[in-house]
Amino acid sequence: MTSAPTSRARQRIRVRSRQDAAGDLLGLLPDPEHALAWVRDGSGLVGWGEAARLEVSGPDRFAQADKWWREFCAHLDVDDELGVPGSGPVAFISMAFADSPGDSVLIVPEVVVGRRNGQQWITTIGAGDTDPEVAPLSRPSTVRYANGQLPVTQYREAVRKAVARMRGGELDKVVLAHDLVAVTDRRLDQRFVLQGLARRYPECWAYAVDGLVGATPELLLRRTGAVVDSRVLAGTTWPHDGVSDEELAAALMSSEKNLEEHDYAITSLAETLRPFCTTMSVEGPSVLRLPNVSHLSSDVIGTLSSSVSLLHLGEAVHPTAAVGGTPRLDATTLIGQLEGMDRGRYAGPVGWIDGNGDGELGIALRCAQITGSTARLFAGCGLVADSDPDIEVQEAHAKMRPMREALEGL
Numbered sequence: 001m002t003s004a005p006t007s008r009a010r011q012r013i014r015v016r017s018r019q020d021a022a023g024d025l026l027g028l029l030p031d032p033e034h035a036l037a038w039v040r041d042g043s044g045l046v047g048w049g050e051a052a053r054l055e056v057s058g059p060d061r062f063a064q065a066d067k068w069w070r071e072f073c074a075h076l077d078v079d080d081e082l083g084v085p086g087s088g089p090v091a092f093i094s095m096a097f098a099d100s101p102g103d104s105v106l107i108v109p110e111v112v113v114g115r116r117n118g119q120q121w122i123t124t125i126g127a128g129d130t131d132p133e134v135a136p137l138s139r140p141s142t143v144r145y146a147n148g149q150l151p152v153t154q155y156r157e158a159v160r161k162a163v164a165r166m167r168g169g170e171l172d173k174v175v176l177a178h179d180l181v182a183v184t185d186r187r188l189d190q191r192f193v194l195q196g197l198a199r200r201y202p203e204c205w206a207y208a209v210d211g212l213v214g215a216t217p218e219l220l221l222r223r224t225g226a227v228v229d230s231r232v233l234a235g236t237t238w239p240h241d242g243v244s245d246e247e248l249a250a251a252l253m254s255s256e257k258n259l260e261e262h263d264y265a266i267t268s269l270a271e272t273l274r275p276f277c278t279t280m281s282v283e284g285p286s287v288l289r290l291p292n293v294s295h296l297s298s299d300v301i302g303t304l305s306s307s308v309s310l311l312h313l314g315e316a317v318h319p320t321a322a323v324g325g326t327p328r329l330d331a332t333t334l335i336g337q338l339e340g341m342d343r344g345r346y347a348g349p350v351g352w353i354d355g356n357g358d359g360e361l362g363i364a365l366r367c368a369q370i371t372g373s374t375a376r377l378f379a380g381c382g383l384v385a386d387s388d389p390d391i392e393v394q395e396a397h398a399k400m401r402p403m404r405e406a407l408e409g410l
């Protein structure tokens with residue numbers, strides 16, 4: 001009997017976090033095809049190796065993931081000399097958009113390097129190689145495009161049908177997306193794509209989890225102790241010849257259609273998050289200007305009334321009307337009917353969680369699912385009764401630009 005505790009103790013995985021010299025996070029990633037990253041303007045987390053992995057699907061995927069992560073953390077032997085969000089054990093997360101089909105994934109790396117407020121650290125989970133050989137970066141020399149599951153002509157038709165349903169009063173808002181396949185001449189180096197995105201879009205969160213690579217401007221939720229915040233985007237414009245940025249921003253701020261889309265997104269987030277909060281405030285909208293598009297943007301900040309984990313909160317708020325619609329259930333049903341494609345993890349929550357349940361979840365936008373030498377790109381648009389199918393097609397095109405340019409190395 002005395003051997004039982006000893007053998008259990010031996011099974012505990014050792015987690016150690018210590019200060020590290022400052023360096024370029026994305027430049028540390030050793031492996032072209034298994035990048036783990038969540039980086040914004042040089043800060044965030046990168047990881048490599050795989051100490052543990054969970055794949056889940058279905059309506060209870062968030063609850064299953066939350067339980068698995070708690071149990072995993074309960075069996076660790078943690079020595080964390082920093083004690084900041086993201087030090088100690090970390091799992092990278094990428095959740096499927098829909099209850100079905102689609103797999104969600106949590107990956108616990110063997111090594112995590114983090115940077116926050118100028119402080120950098122390195123964490124080992126089990127036996128990780130903290131100084132791995134970094135494979136040279138490779139770029140594709142050709143990129144060809146082909147239709148995905150929902151070609152653009154069918155997308156336009158789906159948008160037209162959705163608008164007709166909304167004009168008929170069936171629902172208020174729905175977000176429809178389409179996909180595009182890029183085929184390259186060699187296996188894609190996820191780090192090349194990530195670095196291109198991070199360079200051009202420093203105000204976005206550049207991420208990579210299990211082949212889903214992108215740079216999102218939208219933060220679904222960040223939990224830091226009792227504070228929770230979110231950046232909600234909805235309502236979009238993009239550069240037009242002969243129109244200055246100031247004119248575009250002013251037109252966006254006074255566009256009833258865009259303000260309506262934005263309002264649905266804010267309301268959906270605020271209504272689902274409020275039950276967990278003692279205080280909540282919304283600031284916005286203002287215009288978030290990116291090189292390819294500008295969005296109406298609002299920031300929501302709340303104080304949590306109890307210690308509820310990031311994944312639990314994610315389950316409550318996903319999908320907001322920024323990527324689903326209003327009413328939520330009508331919208332997700334219509335998305336299934338009209339898109340007729342599997343979104344996979346596009347538009348699902350993506351990010352990381354630590355051992356205290358703190359972390360960040362973005363909405364997986366402006367991304368591609370990379371498999372070998374193929375990338376499946378996604379982009380979607382919020383639709384209301386006033387939407388014009390041709391304009392929405394142009395908007396989706398503008399939203400795919402970052403990913404196309406990153407693949408092509410432009």
Ligand SMILES: C=C(O[C@@H]1C=C(C(=O)O)C=C[C@H]1O)C(=O)O
Pocket residue numbers: 175177218233234235236261295322323365366378379380381382383399
């Ligand atoms: C759905 C996407 O983006 C979302 C839709 C927006 C809109 O319709 O105005 C704006 C930002 C995002 O919330 C996408 O990029 O694929």
